[in-house]
Amino acid sequence: MELRPSFQIPALIKSLTDVVLPAVDPANKLAQEQGQLVVAMLHLMAQRLPLQYHYDCHELKQFLGLADSLAAHGAALPELGESLAALATDVEAGRAVLSRAGVAPAELEATNLALRTSVGAAISASAMAADGPDTKAINAAVMAHAQEMLLRERAWLAMQGWEGPNAGLPAVETLIGD
């Protein structure tokens, strides 16, 4: 899926900076100010988006540390009794989530990209082989994979409206769960 924020946001910034903002009425101070802020906010998003996942993991880890300190030092304080009980529940949930947090999205994306390239090269190489049951099976596997992948990609971009309102695409959320 090529249309991801790392690709989309710079195009939005360039459009606003090069084309839209220069055409905004200089006398409309509200529009001028908000236009500049939209660009600045998009720059901030573009800069921080690759780090967002690491940031959230780090934040969770740090809060778990603070919660441990509160539990250790507050155990003897009766005023904290009820709060520490609730805190313990959320600490347990937090540790479970942190233990499941995997690789960073950028690494996942890069691995997908590399695998796509290798798969593509293997498919091109298979086209050099004489027709037979194995090449037929490879073709069938590629076609089956394409069907599933394209349903997901089309559902992801359904809002663009290329296929009209009656395309019958499922919600993408139903296609990406395991």
Add this chain to the structure above:
Amino acid sequence: MAVVDKNRPSPEWIEHLRKRYPCEQEIDRVLTRKLERRAGPPYAPVTLDLLQAGTEALLRTQLSEPFTISDTRWLSGGASKLQMAFVLHWNQPGVGRSSTPLVLRMEPSEAITETSRLREFQIIKAMEGKVPVPPTYWIDAYGEYLPYPAIVYGFAEGVTKPSKSSSSVSGVGTFIPPEIRETLGQQFVDHLAITHTFDWQQADIGAYDRPAAGTEALEWALNHWERVWEEDSHEDVPLMRLTMAWLRRNMPPVDHVSVIHGDYRLGNFLYTEHDLRISAWLDWELGYLGDRHEDLSWSAKRQFGHLAEDGKTFLVAGCLPIEEYLARYERASGLKVDPQRMQYYDLFNNYKAIAIVLATGYRAPLNGKTHQDVLVAWLSGISYPLLEELRTQMAEVL
């Protein structure tokens, strides 16, 4: 597997692609230039004043008498080139002092379709008087006077869609009302027939390589589009690999080499609403010498037409049912429509369209190379319905 940095292509990789995908010389030149410039700066906005100065510099090499330019303004439309309208006040040969509305059509740093202005200029000149084309005046083929290569056109009159119709970007989704379908549809057929039967052997089209009979033209075209895919794509797509392998193994020989428009469709002609006359065929930049079935198949794509009022019958260009369209074409051209080659070019056209919108439509805005990156990025989303169409087509032939 060695990783190629497509945003900073090495000379070795460029040379590798040129050898691996031999195509027409002029196409090789523009694709090579694109790669050689890619690591350079992104497209920087140009002002109307800069374009006016560049146009004046170009015209000084063409006109011996004094002239002035006025009323410069931007035009929108299309996903590929920049367009500036202006009025030229000059001593027009055979007419005298005139004020002529003109259009400058200039490439950005990289376009969603990387093509040759020289080829575009030559084919339009060749087709003048045969089918309606906008008058072409002058060319800056190599960007000597303007920031990038450009053509100066006459300002053709007309609209690409009914004034009251709506459509999405690039003319996709235009609705043609019933009362104008017959008149526009017949011209749509007739102009295609004229284009495909045009005697190009005598034409001054030196920027076009002349293919031998057989599959040479198609091999060049396959090499052209696979090269574009290799140069520009980011994510590899298994279905595209499978499709190209099938296309190469099933190349049909051409029985009659024709001028191919390359983007013959609703949205790429102007017509005047008061008399429903097609006044100009636009966007010849993808033209080449090849098999007529490419244009026939392309013009009949679902994206460039719509259903009739019965909700079932697909109308080519919003005008004619496909069977009627092809029957009229055969009568007008004297050339047969081969269903097998139509099927082949349905696949070819989708491969080409996906190479344009998914590969170049990703790479050019990624590097900030166009004047409308946001539009090009938006358009890349149409790749996935096209890939789905390609998948169903492949399922029929495998």
